[in-house]
Amino acid sequence: MKRILSLWMLIGCCLMQTVKLQAQDISKMTISIELKNVTLAEAFSKIESLTSLKFNYKTADVADVKGITYQQQKVAVKKVLNDLLSNTSLQYEQLQQYIIVKKRPQQPAGKKGKLSVTGMVKEAITGEPLPYVNIAIAGLPGGFVTNAAGLFTIHDLPDTTVLIFTAIGHQLVQYPLYGAQAGSVITVEMKTASRDLGQVTIAHKKSNTFKLNQQPGMLKLSVANIATLPRIGEKDIFRSFQLMPGISAGNEQSAGLYVRGGTPDQNLILFDGFTVYNVDHLYGFFSTFNANAIKDVQLFKSGFDAKYGGRLSALAEITGKEGNRNHFNAGVDLGLLSASAFAETPIGKKITALASFRRSFKTPLYDTLLNHARTDKTSLDNGTVKLDRARGTTKLVSGFDDMNVKLTYRPTEKDGISASFYHGKDQLNNHIEAESDENTAFFTSTTDNTQWGNTGASLKWNHKWNAELFSTALISYSNYFSDRTANTRQILVDTIQGDKIIETGFAENNDLKDYTLKAGFEWMPNATHTISGGIQLTRNHISYQYIRNDSLAYITRDSKGNTNAVYIQDKLRLLNGRLVFTPGIRISHFDATSSLYHEPRLTVTYDLSSNIKLKGSAGQYYQFAKRVIREDILNGNRDFWVLADNEKLPVSSSRQVMAGASWENNDLLVDVEAWYKKLRGLSEYTLRYQPNPDRAEYEELFYEGTGYAQGIDVLLQKKFGKYTGWIAYTLSTVKNNFPVYGPNNFFASNDVRNECKIIQMYSLKRWDFAITWLYLTGKPYTAPTGGYQISLPDGTIRNLLIVSDKNTLRLPDYHRLDAAVNWHFGKPGKRNGTIGLSVFNAYNRRNLWYKNFQIVTSQIVESNINYLGITPNLNVSFKWR
Structure with a gap:
């Protein structure tokens, strides 16, 4: 309770300077206007150009009012409207900045009635349904959101109102409603916010690159607009999310998301309903998701609904494109790392299809990134000892590819x-043949073959039973695989006793299969309640094996488990929609432990005024399939997926609370969220405490720990105009406690105390300019303080270490500047495209990635491994529509 009160006090301090934006009174708003022989619609347009007012009316109602000549100087807008409509059958009503014009009733108006409306929101060009579109009601607090199928139902609306539809990357739509439309079904089409004849559509008709949604802790990205941001490879949704507050951006070689102190494996990643367990292409320089196949993506940094489970930190729900329902369309993207192509088409009147394919190819940039990711060619030099680890001729085969296919049938x-369907795969086959050199006393030959990837598939059925009831059923399959085999032939040159050859190697294999069945419903019986519920059945089969020297099995695990869950949730709109209160609960049964796990959830939002929103969330979360870090001080940490068993590997859990507030007007947004999470059942595997080699009980080296993370996210965003951007700042602490490392808490490896991101964008006709600047305090790390080597009877050499306390050292602070310029050609709806140039790390900062340690003749040799220096990238994209 003390933590929650402290969070709210902190949020209150951040809101002390906010000012409420009052609706303007048209009886006090004055204008000077001159009209000559115009229509009534043209008169309304003129008033809009002179004020912030927006007019809504039926074209047929005003079509007959023509030939208006009118002139006034510094007169109230109310008088102008009264004069213009005095001799017509029309009347008007003000709802904040909206003026609703309609026919006068034939009979005296009585008490205003209420109407209900249901409908679908579609993309205007493709005809695809748009999921999770925000719907505001003019003059009323709160709002609604379309579901995953683009459907919505709203009860108890005033008999005259305006629905305002907003979706990032699309033009705002204002849809007027009248009492005659009660019970009707409407279709709303939203146009993509694009360019026309070299001019930029801006002001209040274009949504920006990302948007905070109605729910606490939630972010949405515009897949189209992220292409303007600087990037190493293609436009990438996960790399763009790393520019948001609460999501760490300090690891250039991981597309995974470190959300509010969590690690990437603690995020639930869903693509069209199936789970994606690994998101890295090319060792993490960009993610596995092809932006050409994505329609919508939303990220919950905390407080996700009860329908989602199995993860501790965050949720990313990705909806793939269905394909164009109106026309054939295709496009290509070409960069310095890969090429991709997509095609979409209707098949008859009821079927649509989309396919995309992406493949890497060898370029100087690809080789630069690959060589940077590999650590087996590092030359270590501390001034006295030099070690050439990979001297010789290198034969390297590397690449990745992925594909998406989707068919949609609407009977x-x-x-x-x-x-x-999705499949993606990376491979790296690296062979180095040693060469003799009279100046070399130690060199190696190596063979290192690695491949990893994902396969996923889902079959989904949505059905709308009536205006209030919607259901969905899904069956999915997911497979993550990672295989690595490495062999090293070390040659010690000794001219007196003869050369000594030592051969070592290891094999590491991880395979995860996920079979899932889901069924759920959404029921909106009235304006107060939106009730959802459902079931989920998941079967996991996870195997992992780590073998050294062809015989010594460090870890061998093969686990199966069933997780069955049921959930129920009610979204209540109270106090005339100002208060949205969403309690829910998820109950899971995991057969590997024969236990029930209760996961209560709660989110709350309250519209304090038309500009200020208060929000909060709390919840319990459990994770049954998890990734374990295998600590290796000398060779670098690696990770692998396992299934909990409550013996060596406990079920992980987290308790989270979040409190926040936002202030927003038509152009600016200030958002603050403070959060705290408590973690239990964390697991780690370390070779730091190696057992007696005669009794190699390596399976016992799994250790359990706890942890906590706390922090505050601050966001300042300019949303509209030629000049846009945001500033994000996060102050946080992440600490763990593993008794094996000692009794005290230590900083987690992903702890970043301060993180600041400045993103600035400017649009000028066909040109987009963008810069991003990042600053992060250094991450903690562990280092050996001493070490020595011993020779075992079989001829192998064993390294023994004396290690510092866990994560007591810090890397230097990290910062870099990226820049991009994009030129757009063609016209929307016809052949068009973009040519983009990005410069990564523009001022060539030598940021430290990690430190590498080797024991050479009983000495510790330390070297710095840096991130990328200045790196340019060129991209060209083209599509037919």
Whole structure:
């Protein structure tokens, strides 16, 4: 309770300077206006150009009012409207900045009635349904959101109102409603916010690159607009999320998201309903998701709904494109790392199809990134000892590819059936043949073959039973695989006793299979309640094996487990929609432990005024399949997936609370969220405490720990105009406690105390300019303080270490500047494209990635491994529509 009160006090301090934006009174708003022989619609447009007012009306209602000539100087807008409508059958009503014009009733108006409306939101060009679109009601607090199928139902609306639809990357839509439309079904089409004849569509008709949604801790990205940001490879949704507050951006070689002190494996990543367990291409320089196949993506940094489970930290839900329902379309993207292509088309009137494919190719930039990711060619020099680890001729084969295919069938307006498939794979085959040199006393030959990737598929059925009830059913399959085999032939040159050859190697294999069945419903019986519920059945089969020297099995695990869950949730709109209160609970049964796990959830938002929103969330979360870090001080940490068993590997859990507030007007947003999470059942595997080699009980080297993370996220965003951007700042602490390392808490490896991100963008006709600047305090690390080597009877050499306390050292602070310029050609709806140039790390900062340690003749040799220096990148994209 003390922590929650402290969070709210902190948020209150951040809101002391906010000012409420009052709706303007048209009786006090004055204008000077001159009209000559114009229509009524043209008169309304003129008033809009002179004020911040927006007019809504039916074209047929005003079509007959023509030939207006009118002139006034410094007169109230109310008088102008009264004069213009005095001799017509029309009347008007003000709802904040909206002026609703409609026919006068034939009979005296009585008490205003209420209407209900249901409908679907679609993308205007492609005809695809748009999921999770925000719907505001003019003059009323709160709002609504379309579901995953783009459907919505709203009860108890005033008999005259305006619905305002907003979705990032699309033009704002204002849809007027009248009492005659009660019970009707409407279709709203939203146009992509794009360019026309070299001019930029801005002001209040274009949503920006990202948006904070109605729910606490939630972010949405515009897949189209992230292309303007600087990047190493292609446009990438996960790399763009790393520029947001609360999501760490300090690891250039991981596309995974470190969200509010969590690690990437603690995030639930869903693509069209199936789980993705690994998100890295090319050792993490960008993610596995092809932006050409993505329609919508939303990220919950905390407080995600009860329908989602199995993870401790965050949720990223990605919805793939269905394909163009109106026309054939295709496009290509070409960069210095890869090429990709997509095609989408209707098949008849009820089926759509989309396919995308991406493949890497060898370029100087690709080789630069690959050589940077590999550590087996490092030359270590501390001034006295020099070690050449990979001297000789290198034969290297590397690459990645991925593909997405999706078919959607709509037999009726109430049904949607879709089948989605994804496969992605990376491989690296590295062979180095040693060469003799009279000046070399130690060199090696190595063979290192690695491959990893994901395969996923889902079959989904949506059905709308009536205006209030919607259901969905899904069956999915996911497979993550990672295989590595490495062999090293070390040659010690001794001219007196003869050369000594030592051969060592290891094999590491991880395979994870996920079979899932889900069924759920959404029911909106009235304006107060939106009730959802459902079930989820998941079967996991995870195997992992780590073998050294062809015989010594450090770890061998093969686990199976079933997780069955049920959830129920009610979204209540109270106090006329100002208060949205969403309690829910998820109950899971995990057969590997024969236990029930209760996961209560709660989110709350309250509109303190038209500009200020208070928000909060709390919840319990459990994770059954998890990634374990295998600590290796000398050779670097690696990770692998395992299934909990409550023996060596406990079920992980977290308790989270978040409190926040935001202030927003038509152009600016200030958002603050403070958060705290308590973690239990963390697991780690370390070779620091190696057992007696005669009794190699390496399976016992799993250790359990706890941890906590706390912090505050601050965001300042300019949303609209030619000049846009945001500043994000996070202050946080992440600490763990593993008794094996000692009784005290220590900083987690992903602890970053201060993180500041400045993103600035400017649009000028066909040009987009963007810069990003990042600053992060250094991460903690562990280092050996001493070491020595012993020779075992079999001829192998064993390294023994004396290690510092866990993560007591810090790397230097990290900062870099990226820049990009994009030129757009063609016209929307016709052949068009973009040419983009990015410069990564523009001022060539030598940021330290990690420190490498080797024991050479009983000495510790330390070297710095840096991140990338200045790196340019060129991208060209083209599409037919």
